[in-house]
Amino acid sequence: MATVGISATGETNGTQPTTTVDVLIIGAGPAGIMAAAWMARMGLKTRIIDKRNTKVFCGQADGLNARSLEMLDSLGFGDRAWKEANHMIENPDEYGIIRRSDRVPDTPVGLSRLQQSTLHQGRIERFFLDNIKKYSNDTIKVERGVLPESLEIDQSKVEDQNAYPVTVKLRFLTEEEAAPRQLGGSKVSDGLFRSNLFQEADEDALIRQTYGRAGTGETVHAKYVIGCDGARSWTRTTLGFELEGEATDMIWGVMDIIPFTDFPDIRCRCAIHSATHGSLMIIPRENNLVRLYIQLVEVKPDASGRADRTKITPDFIFNAAKKIIDPYKIDYEVCDWWTAYQIGQRVGTNFDAHQRVFLAGDAVHTHSPKAGQGMNISMQDCYNLGWKLGLVCRGIAQPNILKTYQSERRRIARDLIDFDNRFARLFSGRPAKDILDAEGVSMDEFKEAFVQGNMFACGLSVNYGPSNLVLKPGNAEDQGDGSAVAPPSVAMSEADFSRKQALATGIPVGMRFNSFQVLNQSSAQPWQFQQRLPADGRFRVVLFAGNIHSAQQKERIESFCAKLDAPGSFLHRSISGGDGGVCDGLHSVVEILTIHSAKRWDTELLRDFPEVLHPFRKATGWSYDKVYVDDVSYHEGFGDAYKNYGVDKERGCVVIVRPDQYVAWVGELEDFDEVQAYFEGCLVLKDYKNGVASSPVAVSSPEGPVATNGISMPVR
Numbered sequence: 001m002a003t004v005g006i007s008a009t010g011e012t013n014g015t016q017p018t019t020t021v022d023v024l025i026i027g028a029g030p031a032g033i034m035a036a037a038w039m040a041r042m043g044l045k046t047r048i049i050d051k052r053n054t055k056v057f058c059g060q061a062d063g064l065n066a067r068s069l070e071m072l073d074s075l076g077f078g079d080r081a082w083k084e085a086n087h088m089i090e091n092p093d094e095y096g097i098i099r100r101s102d103r104v105p106d107t108p109v110g111l112s113r114l115q116q117s118t119l120h121q122g123r124i125e126r127f128f129l130d131n132i133k134k135y136s137n138d139t140i141k142v143e144r145g146v147l148p149e150s151l152e153i154d155q156s157k158v159e160d161q162n163a164y165p166v167t168v169k170l171r172f173l174t175e176e177e178a179a180p181r182q183l184g185g186s187k188v189s190d191g192l193f194r195s196n197l198f199q200e201a202d203e204d205a206l207i208r209q210t211y212g213r214a215g216t217g218e219t220v221h222a223k224y225v226i227g228c229d230g231a232r233s234w235t236r237t238t239l240g241f242e243l244e245g246e247a248t249d250m251i252w253g254v255m256d257i258i259p260f261t262d263f264p265d266i267r268c269r270c271a272i273h274s275a276t277h278g279s280l281m282i283i284p285r286e287n288n289l290v291r292l293y294i295q296l297v298e299v300k301p302d303a304s305g306r307a308d309r310t311k312i313t314p315d316f317i318f319n320a321a322k323k324i325i326d327p328y329k330i331d332y333e334v335c336d337w338w339t340a341y342q343i344g345q346r347v348g349t350n351f352d353a354h355q356r357v358f359l360a361g362d363a364v365h366t367h368s369p370k371a372g373q374g375m376n377i378s379m380q381d382c383y384n385l386g387w388k389l390g391l392v393c394r395g396i397a398q399p400n401i402l403k404t405y406q407s408e409r410r411r412i413a414r415d416l417i418d419f420d421n422r423f424a425r426l427f428s429g430r431p432a433k434d435i436l437d438a439e440g441v442s443m444d445e446f447k448e449a450f451v452q453g454n455m456f457a458c459g460l461s462v463n464y465g466p467s468n469l470v471l472k473p474g475n476a477e478d479q480g481d482g483s484a485v486a487p488p489s490v491a492m493s494e495a496d497f498s499r500k501q502a503l504a505t506g507i508p509v510g511m512r513f514n515s516f517q518v519l520n521q522s523s524a525q526p527w528q529f530q531q532r533l534p535a536d537g538r539f540r541v542v543l544f545a546g547n548i549h550s551a552q553q554k555e556r557i558e559s560f561c562a563k564l565d566a567p568g569s570f571l572h573r574s575i576s577g578g579d580g581g582v583c584d585g586l587h588s589v590v591e592i593l594t595i596h597s598a599k600r601w602d603t604e605l606l607r608d609f610p611e612v613l614h615p616f617r618k619a620t621g622w623s624y625d626k627v628y629v630d631d632v633s634y635h636e637g638f639g640d641a642y643k644n645y646g647v648d649k650e651r652g653c654v655v656i657v658r659p660d661q662y663v664a665w666v667g668e669l670e671d672f673d674e675v676q677a678y679f680e681g682c683l684v685l686k687d688y689k690n691g692v693a694s695s696p697v698a699v700s701s702p703e704g705p706v707a708t709n710g711i712s713m714p715v716r
């Protein structure tokens with residue numbers, strides 16, 4: 001058996017139980033629980049383990065950006081996070097000699113309906129765990145105090161979709177072994193046990209301790225493994241992959257305190273940039289807490305690259321903060337949490353092994369905490385991976401889509417490192433004395449970086465490159481990530497692409513679908529359109545139907561719908577099958593949603609729209625939740641969706657949206673063939689007879705399934 005990555009093997013204690021799972025997730029931080037949330041949604045048999053026996057109750061990452069909130073909302077608990085969080089709407093953006101210069105909104109206006117907000121990681125984890133419990137019917141639980149001991153990939157099986165090529169041996173720790181040690185020596189809980197400044201407990205020693213005890217091991221055979229085990233990732237090391245990049249010598253202290261201060265903007269996110277004592281970043285939090293990121297100019301790492309930890313105490317860190325904020329005064333009684341950090345800017349060489357073991361989050365990219373992206377971007381990694389893995393594992397999508405995980409996410413990680421490098425340099429540089437001072441950092445430069453940083457930081461500048469999941473011109477392999485991504489299934493010239501993109505200027509291909517208000521055609525209920533794009537594993541074709549009452553436009557719509565409803569159409573050949581989860585057996589994995597622009601009062605759902613846009617099923621009747629209108633709401637005003645999406649109100653257009661809300665394609669109603677090609681290029685299309693798949697071969701069946709009442713009933 002060809003294997004990779006064996007570590008810490010030792011004598012075992014008798015026979016060990018052996019189990020199989022679809023997906024094993026190692027690490028239950030933000031990345032791991034996001035992965036588990038998708039798996040729960042997709043109905044996969046999943047286990048998630050973590051070596052620590054407690055979740056993080058305070059500290060760590062302190063907030064969510066707009067895109068992260070949209071993701072939580074798509075999973076069904078955005079409202080919980082939103083209610084509890086401290087929203088950051090205004091943001092005085094920089095200080096010279098502690099002089100307020102101007103204020104900017106924290107999230108650029110109009111980019112997202114959700115603004116960035118702060119809430120600690122422990123709460124966010126709680127929301128996730130509740131959600132996972134709900135959707136997995138309590139079958140996916142975080143197993144704590146569990147350490148992986150070895151990981152092997154049987155390369156002879158990686159092409160076989162039914163095989164379990166990955167074998168992971170697990171060891172169970174006792175309460176005591178799994179408890180994180182508090183190294184800081186103070187009464188306040190600290191995060192030093194996870195900080196990169198110090199060595200961690202010896203995991204091999206912990207594993208050895210378990211050998212003596214009966215029943216403390218298990219062998220798991222998995223189809224897929226996701227390593228979400230943080231900056232010192234065991235999974236990454238075991239696979240022999242590395243992080244590239246230099247650790248810089250910048251050290252930062254972090255404290256969560258309730259401050260007593262005369263500093264006026266303590267409740268706004270801001271940065272203080274002192275002449276000689278380094279920089280300080282202030283982030284207001286819930287319950288009157290404030291997170292301070294404090295640059296520690298007086299400690300430097302030694303020759304081995306490690307800092308002297310005896311020096312790093314809350315008093316030492318706070319004294320540095322006092323110097324920076326001078327002439328204002330600051331003090332505190334309550335400190336909730338503290339830690340110290342050495343900034344390393346690194347990105348992983350590989351994000352997967354054989355598309356069977358994946359790495360996500362801090363395991364593949366680390367960067368300075370004050371750019372504040374760690375948690376957001378770690379969750380976003382798994383938001384990108386989760387549905388792909390789910391659809392492939394269920395045989396709905398082609399395995400080659402898994403390659404886009406690395407091509408899409410590694411580039412984002414690298415962009416972040418580039419941004420972070422620039423930001424960190426600006427942050428720890430000294431202010432320029434005057435315009436001729438080339439070494440110093442000018443305030444203009446700093447301010448510009450801060451504003452740009454906000455754009456980047458709210459997570460909405462992500463723009464994925466061409467692949468079989470995003471149809472745009474260009475070379476799929478040109479994304480500098482080293483993975484051989486399948487090319488777009490429709491070859492497009494730049495000119496073709498610009499023509500198509502011009503049909504929906506506010507819906508850029510490769511970026512996430514923005515949200516504006518539309519109304520339910522049947523009930524007039526207002527919706528943020530993004531709320532109709534929940535994370536349930538479905539692709540969506542959004543038909544901007546335009547003016548349905550124009551005869552000419554009606555003809556275009558009918559012609560598009562006839563092709564959509566033809567037996568060979570992807571719609572009738574992408575039925576998800578399976579059991580439970582959101583992919584319930586009768587639904588196509590592609591949902592068709594319509595937004596039209598005629599007056600709602602003049603329009604009738606059943607009269608004016610072809611059946612395929614509001615399909616009928618005997619058990620549930622017609623679908624009243626698929627057709628929306630861009631019209632004025634009784635209570636909520638006008639969303640002006642066509643205008644905001646940049647779509648022509650007469651002619652409309654068609655948009656393909658991926659399960660993670662990223663835009664895959666934009667085109668005309670006449671371009672049905674391209675829509676078909678898109679799904680042929682990424683899904684496994686099958687033929688069905690009476691709802692049962694007859695063959696996975698790409699030939700069209702003579703007729704679609706028909707309901708006994710004679711109404712043509714697409715199984716959807």
Ligand SMILES: Cc1cc2nc3c(=O)[nH]c(=O)nc-3n(C[C@H](O)[C@H](O)[C@H](O)COP(=O)(O)OP(=O)(O)OC[C@H]3O[C@@H](n4cnc5c(N)ncnc54)[C@H](O)[C@@H]3O)c2cc1C
Nearest residue numbers: 027029030031050051061229230234361362372373374375
């Ligand atoms: C002091 C500090 C401040 C931060 N501030 C911010 C901020 O302001 N904004 C922001 O967005 N991010 C911030 N971050 C970063 C953020 O916490 C991380 O980027 C984020 O937690 C990464 O998520 P993750 O799931 O990839 O890894 P982690 O959160 O590190 O989770 C990894 C999990 O894997 C477990 N694990 C590790 N090894 C093993 C193993 N061998 N077996 C089983 N389980 C294992 C660990 O116990 C842990 O639960 C901060 C981090 C720190 C330490």
Ligand SMILES: *[C@@H]1O[C@H](CO)[C@@H](O)[C@H](O)[C@H]1NC(C)=O
Nearest residue numbers: 063064065371372376457458
């Ligand atoms: C991501 O979350 C962090 C948490 O620190 C938040 O402060 C930040 O603003 C979000 N992203 C960014 C950097 O905007």
Ligand SMILES: *[C@@H]1O[C@H](CO)[C@@H](O)[C@H](O)[C@H]1NC(C)=O
Nearest residue numbers: 135136137138139579580581
């Ligand atoms: C959920 O789990 C319970 C207990 O195991 C079981 O009785 C129930 O049928 C399950 N429900 C679903 C929808 O699977």
Ligand SMILES: *[C@@H]1O[C@H](CO)[C@@H](O)[C@H](O)[C@H]1NC(C)=O
Nearest residue numbers: 520521522523524525624625
């Ligand atoms: C739209 O309105 C119909 C009719 O009232 C209702 O059955 C359906 O649930 C609504 N759906 C949404 C998403 O508003």
